[in-house]
Amino acid sequence: MHLHKYEKIWLAFGIGSLILFLVIVGINAFVTGHQPPSSDKTVDPQVVGEIAPFNKPGLKKIGKNEYQLVVLTSAFSFDVGTQDKVVEIPKGAKVHIIATTKDVVHGFEIAGTNANMMLEPGHISETTQTFREEGEFTLLCNEYCGSGHHLMHAKIKVVDQS
Amino acid sequence: MIETAVKVNKKDAKLALAHIIVAFIALFIGGLCGFLQVLVRSGKVQLPGGIGYYQVLTAHGVLLALVLTTFFIIGFQFAGMSRTAGALSNKARLTGWIGFWIMTIGTALTTFYILIGKASVLYTFYAPLQAHVGFYIGLALVVVGSWISGFAMFAHYARWKKQNPGQVGPLLSFMSVVNMALWLICSLGVAATVLLQFIPWTLGWTEGINVLVSRTLFWYFGHPLVYFWLLPAYMVWYVVIPKVIGGKIFSDSLARMSFILFLFFSIPVGFHHQLTEPGISPTWKYIQVVLTLMVVIPSLMTAFSMFATFERFGRSKGATSLFGWLKFLPWNDARFLVPFIGMVAFIPGGAGGLINASHQLNQVIHNTIWVTGHFHLTIATTVVLTFFGAAYWLVPHLTGRTFTKQLNQLAIVQAVVWSVGMTIMSGAMHWVGLYGAPRRSSFSDYGGSAQAADWIPYQIAQAVGGSMLFLGIILVLYIIVQLLWFAPKGEEEFPIGEAEETAEKTPLFFDKWWLWITIVVVLILLAYSIPFTHMIQEAPPGSPGYNRLC
């Protein structure tokens, strides 16, 4: 099959760009460690509320400016360990988020950050996010979970403690 | 040259028209639902009479993404095959009618359960949300009906090959067969999850459902589905548009080649819809990301072919400057202009798709309204405008009427309204999606969140754009009704382009179907067997159904 000379140039340019994209995301994922959330841990969704760490949702300090945030979701709420559903995080903290759902599929998104993952019954989801900027971020459900889906939210307050 | 019927056989025309009529009814109901959604999401309007936002959203997705597309595509392909490979045999036509009725009954059943509020699970019906069993049975019937029609098309192509030994099948028929093969192989996934998981689980025969497996089977189907929509648009671009403008097909072989590449690479890529999900290893996700970017290549080839067809035509008319050929294109012919706008929309549509599928980059936009903006460019502009542009000659060709000058002008107005409305709506969706505004959500202030407050102006823009799109739907329906029953009688051409005289002969090896199918199966097994086995072996306890939440 014959290809026009310009078509060869175009395909070389196009395929070259695709390879460039793959190399960039590949290095970022496999070398720098920024893989998309892909935790392999499982749990029984019926009793997950009694199993650690989901028996005590909320923020825990685990190192110097390093925290774990445990979140247990159910239709239509985020349990982040506080009554008012506000989590205060010190500015610059690196937060390891671990979350799952008791019932249906939910979405876990902290708007304006890269923390964005699916929560599925029986599976644990994990991601890490560093909060460099002060301010209020909305944690919301971004996967349809039923009639109250859009009412499912919490708040992340990044505060300067220095 | 091979002699083919210039006109679609009258009996075949009826079969094609039946499909197209159902498609446009779905466009009306689904479009109305979309209009209601943008109004609600603006925060200024509430739905009356206990109608749910998510009920309307389910109807919008099912009727437009599944019903409008599948019915139009099958109708168009039956007409195209009858035009290029001769009238269907009585048996093939009867099979087509059986497929049509099964699909129609399925559509009616599914729509019924959505409208009575028993199936507000959206068109992706993610478990463990549970709809009424009738919703799933209806969907299964739509898929099975489409298979039956697919077999009628395969048989028709095989018959042509038998009658014309040693010749390559007509291009449009070849492409239709590729598309139905793609559809058959991918819809096995959705059929498996509906028949083996959802229906037994909904009826209480099984206790729990493996959620991750059901989602994976859905997306094994869900991404090739978008190519099943796109390929008929490409058929119009490759085969029909050259004839409409008065030019030639740039290369018959390259057109076939790109279709075969679509067949290979559009299926083993479903994980790029599951990039942020637990339970799938990031290495397997990355492998499917690589395969996803491979499927871009045939689109790069198509972009070149389209420009080349246009440039060759313009130069043959005497264009001498670098872009002078552009002005020779028939800009006031809706049969050209409307699909051309669709082509232009595919540039940002394709660029957005690349971003969505780029592994961890997906975290920026996953389930934000950016995604909704994306597929309103690809399916709701590129594909749909191409279908409208095709309907403007196809419907009158089938009904024995003509696409008059007045209707042509109205069709151009329609396309302009659509373009402006979509630019506003999709543009706002893309932009606010980058700030994190979620898709598939009713209006919410998220507890007085400052971020959510910033999204509201964009949601109002979406309502403005969406209202224009609804006006566009009314216009296109008016034109279609005219073409079906009222336009003056006459002959409307079914344009089929020819290859350039100097073009090399298309090699016969494109008809090596069993080889193509084998390669597809190997690629699917490579991409899926290990991670899929893992999902079953390492499965958590199954989930019960939740039917009161929705």
Add this chain to the structure above:
Amino acid sequence: MEKDKEKTYKKDSLKGTLFSVLAVGGFILLSWFTVWSLFLSRI
């Protein structure tokens, strides 16, 4: 005078096509890197 300066292309030239597709490619690269930089800024 203007006309003479303008380069003319032969009947089978596909120069316009080449520039058109390269413009498409440029747009794709630009969009991709814009969102990629947004991702990096949010890490």
